[in-house]
Amino acid sequence: MKLVISNTEWATGQKRELLNEIIFGLNPDIVCATEVRDDFYLENGNIIYSDNDYGYKTSKRYKVSLWSRNPWADVNTNLRDAPGGRFLSANTTVDNTIVNMIGVCIPWKSAHVSTGNKNRKLWEDHISYIQALKNYLKEQDIKPQIICGDMNQRIPKTIQPNNVFELLQKCLINHQIITQGTIKGIETNVIDHAAIKGFESKNVYGISRIQNNIEMTDHDIVVCELNIKR
Numbered sequence: 190m191k192l193v194i195s196n197t198e199w200a201t202g203q204k205r206e207l208l209n210e211i212i213f214g215l216n217p218d219i220v221c222a223t224e225v226r227d228d229f230y231l232e233n234g235n236i237i238y239s240d241n242d243y244g245y246k247t248s249k250r251y252k253v254s255l256w257s258r259n260p261w262a263d264v265n266t267n268l269r270d271a272p273g274g275r276f277l278s279a280n281t282t283v284d285n286t287i288v289n290m291i292g293v294c295i296p297w298k299s300a301h302v303s304t305g306n307k308n309r310k311l312w313e314d315h316i317s318y319i320q321a322l323k324n325y326l327k328e329q330d331i332k333p334q335i336i337c338g339d340m341n342q343r344i345p346k347t348i349q350p351n352n353v354f355e356l357l358q359k360c361l362i363n364h365q366i367i368t369q370g371t372i373k374g375i376e377t378n379v380i381d382h383a384a385i386k387g388f389e390s391k392n393v394y395g396i397s398r399i400q401n402n403i404e405m406t407d408h409d410i411v412v413c414e415l416n417i418k419r
Contacts, residue, residue, distance in 0.1 A: 190218040190284060191215065191216065191217045191218050191219075191412065191415075192218065192220075192337065193212050193215055193219075193220045193411070194338065194411040194412075195208060195411075196407070197223070197226075199225070199226055200226070200229065204403065205231070206231070207401070208229075208406065209229075209231040209232060211410065213231075215412060217412075218257065218283050219256065219257050219258075219281065219335075220257075221253070221290070221338050223252060223339040224250075224294065224339070225253075226249055227249045227250075230254075232256070234257060234258055235259065235260050236255070238251040239252050239275060239276055239294075240273060240274045243274030244306055245305050252275045252294035253275060253292040254292070255279060255281075257281040257283075260281065260282075262281070263278075265279065268322060268325055269321060269324070269325070270317070270320075271317060272296055275293065275294045275296065275318065277290075277292040277293075286417050288335065288417070289334040289335075292337060292338045293318075293322065293338040294338050295318050295338075295341045296315045315353065316352075319356050323359065323360040326360065331386075332387030332418075333386065333388050334386045335386075336361065336364060336383070337381075337384070337413075338381065339380060340380055340381070342354060342357055344357075344366060347378070364386045365384065365385050365386070366384045367383055367384070367385055367390040367413060368381070368382040368383050368393060368411055372393060374394040374396060374397075375394075375395035379408070379409060380408070383411070383413045387417065388418060389418060390415055391416055393412070393414070394411075395410060395412070
């Protein structure tokens with residue numbers, strides 16, 4: 190199967206069209222798009238979204254979305270004790286196998302610090318989200334499973350505090366993070382990741398966010414080619 194991960198930065202107009210052309214030109218099975226408008230997708234398919242209440246006054250904007258060629262089932266948008274509007278879990282079918290997908294958009298370090306509710310400390314929402322996800326994953330043992338989306342940390346560690354980095358590592362200890370390190374094609378580290386269980390990684394590469402001299406978004410696109418373990 191092929192998974193494409195993209196933070197669209199609320200793309201509209203020409204940027205939206207370019208992103209769709211690139212993403213769906215890859216012939217993906219599943220797309221995880223974060224920071225996406227409800228009219229982003231130009232390709233027919235099955236689309237689900239997280240709740241759109243993530244603490245900022247917006248409409249028709251969603252922190253997480255998932256697109257699949259096949260229908261979704263068992264959709265869950267509630268991550269207990271986590272900042273709202275940033276979680277999406279559902280099952281779809283790839284190659285006649287049920288796959289559990291978890292889409293995330295972990296709050297960046299300054300979420301609701303100087304904007305939004307303005308009542309948080311640096312990394313506060315980020316930490317509480319990862320702790321909630323860690324608790325959620327403890328309650329289940331699902332294979333095959335992919336956790337993907339904007340995790341707002343580079344792996345290996347760069348500027349994030351040690352405790353923040355270590356918490357994410359512990360959260361995903363039962364998964365293989367296949368997007369860590371330098372991503373070929375863009376030759377840089379990314380903050381949009383995929384952590385897999387019940388799969389083997391065949392290939393991971395990136396596509397530059399700048400195409401035809403247009404910066405489509407502030408994130409490069411990440412592509413993961415996987416085999417389902419039988």
